[in-house]
Amino acid sequence: MSQRRSSGTRLRLWQREALAKYETEPRKDFLVTATPGAGKTTFALSLAVRLFERRIIDRLVVVAPTDHLRTQWAEAAEAVGVALDPTLSNAVGPVPADLHGYVTTYAQVAGKPTLHAARATAKRTLVIFDEIHHAGDGLSWGEAVADAFDNVTRRLSLTGTPFRTNTSERIPFVRYEPDGKGGLVSTADYSYGYRDALSDHVVRPVVFAAYTGVSRWRNSAGEVIAASLTEAGTKSTEQAAWRTALDPKGDWVPHVIAAMDERLTQLRGAGMPDAAGIVLASDQDDARAYARIVEQVTGEKPYLILSDDPKASAKIGQFGEGGARIAVCVRMVSEGVDVPRAACLAWLTSYRTPLFFAQAVGRVVRARGRHESATVFLPAVRPLLALAAELEEERNHVLPPPSSSPDDLALVDELDGDEAEQASDELLEWEALDAEAQFAHVLHSGRAVTAADHRPLDDEDSDFLGLPGLLSPEQTAALLSQRDVEHRKRAVRARQQDSLFDAAAGSSAAVPGAGSDGSSALAGGGVGWRATAELRREVNRLVAVLSARSGTPHGAVHAKLRAAVPGPASASASAEVLEARREHLMRLL
Numbered sequence: 001m002s003q004r005r006s007s008g009t010r011l012r013l014w015q016r017e018a019l020a021k022y023e024t025e026p027r028k029d030f031l032v033t034a035t036p037g038a039g040k041t042t043f044a045l046s047l048a049v050r051l052f053e054r055r056i057i058d059r060l061v062v063v064a065p066t067d068h069l070r071t072q073w074a075e076a077a078e079a080v081g082v083a084l085d086p087t088l089s090n091a092v093g094p095v096p097a098d099l100h101g102y103v104t105t106y107a108q109v110a111g112k113p114t115l116h117a118a119r120a121t122a123k124r125t126l127v128i129f130d131e132i133h134h135a136g137d138g139l140s141w142g143e144a145v146a147d148a149f150d151n152v153t154r155r156l157s158l159t160g161t162p163f164r165t166n167t168s169e170r171i172p173f174v175r176y177e178p179d180g181k182g183g184l185v186s187t188a189d190y191s192y193g194y195r196d197a198l199s200d201h202v203v204r205p206v207v208f209a210a211y212t213g214v215s216r217w218r219n220s221a222g223e224v225i226a227a228s229l230t231e232a233g234t235k236s237t238e239q240a241a242w243r244t245a246l247d248p249k250g251d252w253v254p255h256v257i258a259a260m261d262e263r264l265t266q267l268r269g270a271g272m273p274d275a276a277g278i279v280l281a282s283d284q285d286d287a288r289a290y291a292r293i294v295e296q297v298t299g300e301k302p303y304l305i306l307s308d309d310p311k312a313s314a315k316i317g318q319f320g321e322g323g324a325r326i327a328v329c330v331r332m333v334s335e336g337v338d339v340p341r342a343a344c345l346a347w348l349t350s351y352r353t354p355l356f357f358a359q360a361v362g363r364v365v366r367a368r369g370r371h372e373s374a375t376v377f378l379p380a381v382r383p384l385l386a387l388a389a390e391l392e393e394e395r396n397h398v399l400p401p402p403s404s405s406p407d408d409l410a411l412v413d414e415l416d417g418d419e420a421e422q423a424s425d426e427l428l429e430w431e432a433l434d435a436e437a438q439f440a441h442v443l444h445s446g447r448a449v450t451a452a453d454h455r456p457l458d459d460e461d462s463d464f465l466g467l468p469g470l471l472s473p474e475q476t477a478a479l480l481s482q483r484d485v486e487h488r489k490r491a492v493r494a495r496q497q498d499s500l501f502d503a504a505a506g507s508s509a510a511v512p513g514a515g516s517d518g519s520s521a522l523a524g525g526g527v528g529w530r531a532t533a534e535l536r537r538e539v540n541r542l543v544a545v546l547s548a549r550s551g552t553p554h555g556a557v558h559a560k561l562r563a564a565v566p567g568p569a570s571a572s573a574s575a576e577v578l579e580a581r582r583e584h585l586m587r588l589l
Helices: 013-024 040-053 067-079 106-111 113-121 132-136 139-149 194-199 235-245 252-268 284-298 312-321 354-364 382-394 417-428 459-464 473-482 484-506 529-550 554-564 575-588
Strands: 029-034 059-064 101-105 125-129 154-159 176-178 184-186 190-192 206-212 214-218 224-228 276-281 303-305 326-329 342-348 374-379 431-435 438-444 447-449
Touching: 013 029, 013 040, 013 190, 029 040, 040 059, 040 067, 040 125, 040 154, 059 067, 059 106, 059 113, 067 101, 067 312, 101 106, 106 113, 106 139, 113 125, 113 139, 132 139, 132 154, 206 252, 206 382, 214 235, 224 235, 235 431, 252 276, 252 284, 252 326, 252 342, 252 374, 252 484, 276 284, 276 354, 284 303, 284 326, 303 312, 312 326, 342 354, 354 374, 354 382, 374 382, 529 554, 529 575, 554 575
Parallel strands: 029 154, 029 190, 059 101, 059 125, 125 154, 206 374, 276 326, 276 342, 303 326, 342 374
Antiparallel strands: 176 184, 206 438, 214 224, 214 431, 438 447
16 A cells, blocks of 8 residues: 555644544544535545544545546545545455555445445445535435445545435434424534635635626517516516527627636736636537637637546546636536636526535635635526525525435426426427627625726726736626627627638538529518527617717617617517617717
8 A cells, every 4th residue: 555644734724623623522423514615625635644544444435426526536545645446346346455445426335335335344444425415316325325334433524515404304424403494404513614715715705797688589479589687577587588598599608708708818817827717508519509609709629528428537637737718518517626727607507506506616716826716607697696695695505405306407496386387388499599698797795786886997997807806896897897898799700700600511502492593482581580680789789889988778778769760679679670770879879
């Protein structure tokens, strides 16, 4: 076996305090709640080394949520002289004699609990449960964990946040107290929350930049509906507007990616030369489309990390160690994945469970210095703003019980009764048309800070955005709003480039409905919806420019425009009306 090294040096204050508490109050089970990015792995391995040195244990078993984290744990253990096998499968019997132990997953334990019980009781064993709440992801997982590790010498449970559960579904080896709502909440032996970590400069402060915009879609009845993300009204309308905004064919996604890319440029020029961003997608199709948009907007091909890619873990490692600007992924870079240089997160997904939100944001808060900050770009929809406010204000929120299915992360589950059924039915025949983005506000201390809350910024102010902590929330909001027009232009250029690419790709193919001379068999149908959509976007862009120049709210400019050029709202206006409004706005500018 390799020589174990003392891990008592370079420990953070909270880690030393937790170790001291463990030693003064020894017990078979010990639960540590420490905010994502605080250093739970370092603490756990430091404890393991001490127990090895005092001959309290002879073996270490780590149970992690994912295969990628198995490798990460093994590498961290190797750094302190503990040899763990991250590849030991259920098909292999005993643990090789030249190892201190192994790393497995909750799913593997559930697959063969008696095997893991035999391994863990053959020697005096410490079992570390990484993110212990995963033992509640399914009844079989909890039962398997209890069966496999009931008779071990010591157990250490780790989690990034307290969690709540039902009285009938307790997670093994965790102490609970009544939560006052008929359920139970976990009780930690040592807690280290985000507020503590922030004051100790262990994690970065987070700025939540919310983006709104108008989405247009066609429902199952063939009606075209338009709604703002922030003024959607019903939950079903909000759901459709949100889903439309995330559609890769619209302008909302490239707009937000442009904003994140600029933030990365500022960070790289102000002390974080390797600053990186993470784009979270809902599924693999969206991830591939977003990766293409990232390349069009930034000129740099991003890392594309998909769950079914056998090289996914290797790609995460390469991205963490390299200098690439952006990675696009589907739930791969979430819990426990360590990419310290990641400082920006684009939330381009419909996931909005508290667990996933807290863990994903945790990927960009791991501080390496005192003057770093993190920025999360997200849709300005109520579910996400509520989660951001809770994380930003409360700091130590409690995770609810897991759903009946661990992968049940759809938006519909927050809808109630008939409305949920209606929303689900509508989305079966939903068709996204277009969406545009607009900076809404910065979330700070539970309140929305807009650009109107601060005087206009000068060039010197703008330069300071790259120096985290020097701008107030009001100044940050003012700068993001000021740069919004440029982000919109970049989004449009990316979309035009995409259109040119599609046109070039299809130029050699026959055009459906066209005659031998290239004319359309459907000619005479008026302006197509794509052209009308472009007119609508141009009108909205001009309104934004006029609003910025005059200081008049967007809504007031739209009202004056409708008075000058009568007709329905721009979201449902005809191409003829939109052309007239565009000309009117051009004259005003």
